[in-house]
Amino acid sequence: MSPPTIESKQAEKEAILEAAKLMLVSARTAPKSAGIDDILTLIVHGKEKDAIAKKMEKIAEKRNSEGFRRDAKNVQDSEAIVLIGVRGNRSFGLNCGACGYKSCKEFDKAERKAGEDFSGPNCLFKVLDLGIALGSAVKTADILNVDNRIMYRIGTAAMKLNMMPEATVVMGIPISAKGKNIYFDRPPLKT
Numbered sequence: 001m002s003p004p005t006i007e008s009k010q011a012e013k014e015a016i017l018e019a020a021k022l023m024l025v026s027a028r029t030a031p032k033s034a035g036i037d038d039i040l041t042l043i044v045h046g047k048e049k050d051a052i053a054k055k056m057e058k059i060a061e062k063r064n065s066e067g068f069r070r071d072a073k074n075v076q077d078s079e080a081i082v083l084i085g086v087r088g089n090r091s092f093g094l095n096c097g098a099c100g101y102k103s104c105k106e107f108d109k110a111e112r113k114a115g116e117d118f119s120g121p122n123c124l125f126k127v128l129d130l131g132i133a134l135g136s137a138v139k140t141a142d143i144l145n146v147d148n149r150i151m152y153r154i155g156t157a158a159m160k161l162n163m164m165p166e167a168t169v170v171m172g173i174p175i176s177a178k179g180k181n182i183y184f185d186r187p188p189l190k191t
Contacts, residue, residue: 004181015181016079017045019146023082024135030136033125038087039133040164045080048163052081052172055157064116071153077182078174080150082137083158085167086130088122090149112168119155119168120178127169141175148175149183 024041032039044052056072058064075081089112091104099121101107110121134150141148154172164170176182 006172011120013079015144016146016175016177017043019141019144020045020080020082022144023140023175024174026136026140027082027084027133030129032129032132033092034120036090036092038090039129040083040084040085040087040167041133042085042164042168043080044083044158044163049075049078049081051161052154052157052163055161056153059153059157059160068153070186070189071151074149074151074183074186075154076170076176077178078176080175081154082173082175083155083164083170084130084137084173085155085158085164085170086122086126086133087166088126088130088168089119090123090126091124092125095126096124117152118159118170122168130169130171134173137173141173146175147181147183148173149179 020043024043027039027041053075056068056075060068060072091107093104095103099107101110107121107123112119112158138148138150151172151174154174155170158164158170158172174183
């Protein structure tokens with residue numbers, strides 16, 4: 001039998017995790033190029049979420065990056081993170097050349113290299129699919145009144161922690177329910 005009352009903090013925590021699950025559904029059902037699904041999703045909370053924040057702080061120190069430092073604080077203050085990545089190293093078969101190769105066959109044979117944050121080269125259509133999946137996920141969060149923001153720096157830390165080993169590019173969406181949106185009500189970075 002359920003308790004006769006549920007404290008606000010507990011209810012909000014449970015609701016955030018349910019919203020995260022619905023965000024994964026939105027990413028999965030988002031349109032994909034030729035209907036081929038190379039999107040990867042993961043919900044991170046608790047110790048794993050804190051590990052991402054710590055990794056971001058280490059990257060901030062190494063790169064002297066205020067952006068990583070600021071976003072790490074957002075991760076710490078979030079209830080959970082939705083990670084959305086893509087297997088961008090799979091060619092689409094159109095031979096468009098956007099990847100920098102004359103054909104998809106050349107792209108498929110290309111050496112895969114880890115860059116500073118992600119691996120490449122990546123197929124443009126797979127990266128577009130990632131963008132559409134991200135948009136679908138944050139739309140769902142918005143409909144549910146869950147604060148969120150797409151952050152590439154979270155994806156960088158998740159990649160370095162090998163949280164999505166098949167992904168070549170990962171983005172993170174921290175989610176929370178506070179009295180004020182912590183992802184947009186924050187000081188801008190100095191340029």
